[in-house]
Amino acid sequence: MKVCEIRFKGNAENYSVIIGKNILKILPKKIEILCPKAKKIALIIDSNIPNKFRRDLKKILKNYDLFFYSFKSNEKSKSITTVNKLLNKLLIKKFNRSDLILSIGGGITGDVVGFISSILKRGTNFINIPTTLLAQVDSAIGGKTGVNSLHGKNLIGSFYQPKLVISDTSFLNSLPKREMVCGYAEILKHAIIKDKNFFGWLKKNSRDVFLKKSDALIYAIKKSCEIKMFFVNRDVNEKNIRMKLNFGHTFAHAIEVKNRYSKKINHGEAVLSGMILETKLSVFKKICNLKVLEKIKKVYQENNLITVIDQFSKKNIINKITPFLKNDKKNDDERINFILLKGIGKTTEPNKNKVSLNELKKFNKNITQY
Amino acid sequence: MKVCEIRFKGNAENYSVIIGKNILKILPKKIEILCPKAKKIALIIDSNIPNKFRRDLKKILKNYDLFFYSFKSNEKSKSITTVNKLLNKLLIKKFNRSDLILSIGGGITGDVVGFISSILKRGTNFINIPTTLLAQVDSAIGGKTGVNSLHGKNLIGSFYQPKLVISDTSFLNSLPKREMVCGYAEILKHAIIKDKNFFGWLKKNSRDVFLKKSDALIYAIKKSCEIKMFFVNRDVNEKNIRMKLNFGHTFAHAIEVKNRYSKKINHGEAVLSGMILETKLSVFKKICNLKVLEKIKKVYQENNLITVIDQFSKKNIINKITPFLKNDKKNDDERINFILLKGIGKTTEPNKNKVSLNELKKFNKNITQY
16 A cells, blocks of 8 residues: 655644545544544535445444535535535534544535534534545645635635545546546646646656556645645745645636636636646746747647647637636735746746736737747 | 733734723724735624714724624624625625724624634634623634524634734723623633732722723723733633633523523623532532632622622522533533632633533532532
């Protein structure tokens, strides 16, 4: 069993991310150490998870009072209403701070369950078991929790760290290609903003990641978590350096809002588009060399990702998505805050590249030339 | 102008509590330093606050985009529904993390507005202006925020520190006697659990506090905040020593739940009752000398508080309130967690005095002898 462990070092809390294949059996020992007073465990499980895992968990955790809740995860159920319903279920069962809430599912499940854990009795033990590649490499790391509002995505939430993250790659066996692409987008982002060598590794090994070869998967998840953790450790509440992780995401969010979070384009696909657009913006602003854009595009081509972004490279695309940029929570005035690219492994500093709406109009006129 | 300043020293944050009379005019300078990027200010104001203060604040903060929201504070409006409504109002106005939310009101207002601030875009600037004695000496200090659920009080919430607390005693001019008693209960509690000298001062000067003499008020608020801060600084998330502040509150909460938070008995009155009952329990458990109980009773008598607690000293009272103890969030098993009294200024350690339901039955039989 190949297992990696990464430590998060926050102000008050520490926790591990454990990555491996078929590793759920470590749960009881970990819970004994991390939540010694837990008697009840709520298992909030994405309804898409194969039943096998439910049965496994029931056996593995047989010494606890178990409460299973099926969670239908989609952007609509990522709401205050869902939070309220689940809180009521836990309160009826008299869950205490010292009991444990387990999230088993993708990013949406983790975000909602993490948020619930953070506000149930002002903070209840929480362990996150991400089951999609996207959640394993990104959303399960860093303690961002939250739900959507009518006015935008993730506008209501908290910073709350789990006691433990277990990324078991056996969940990925049943993951569709499109979902793999989704996680891959964030892996690639992490390489682009921070690690030239890892970008090189991805150029050679991305195929194995998509083929779900265990070693490649575990390595890619581990590197990805390390890079994310690097930023989170230095800036838990996202006041500065952590914002670098938003590369690609300013446009990505706007694309998702414009599409009303429809299934036409998922988060990872929006990020893939966003990264290309923001690299182009970096070239347009003369911060970045055209060759860098070419290198990134090549990785897209070799992994058949180019069709995804094609539709978002068209004429007038920036003008179309600009109206949806405004209420992004990273802005603190009328100009738009971007993380731009200087080269592979290097971005601009947060809050140093505010782009006015006028500049975006000019960029829109010039975009077809890249 | 007599002004006191107390510093909170948390892991990541620091903030001041400023106490004085007619001190709201310091706000603009403080906001400039603490929230330099703020453009919009939401003023969420308890509907009971005299209009004069609204007008004053409008003048004082004239350089900002102001949004006034009237908040009808009661235990019913302290709900997720209210939180959701207010969040929507702020999101429509495109409030950002760097803008500012001001709470102007009593404990309920501060708890709800603090909670909203903590989850709006995962944490928005928050300044608390408590306007009741209870809020000034207790709930505004320590970062506990939250709302009630159908299943109990304050079951949903977060730990979130404000950028600043301003306790202006001029708000107390219009405060009814019963509300003064409410705050006084917590002041007295702080003295009883931590500070023999302050308890001595209260024996002599409580009269002046009730007469709202400025110097006595400011001193009592300051001492009270210092004692609360002592515990909060050492244990922000209430895992251990901070629980000492729960003295009197285990029974008090049960009394409030039993009465369905009706106006027959308010929080302070429940705490006054709870402190007497828990001191009696301490005597019953032979942790505390009967003389200590007598000393505390004397302060009650001299300040005409005894009628409040009379009804809760009657036969069978413990049996009546015990059923309402169970879902208190401080318990982590079937026994009830109490902070008991060893003497004036000294309590037992948290989690060291779990009392079984059987013991409470015996105590119930013996209570009339104290």
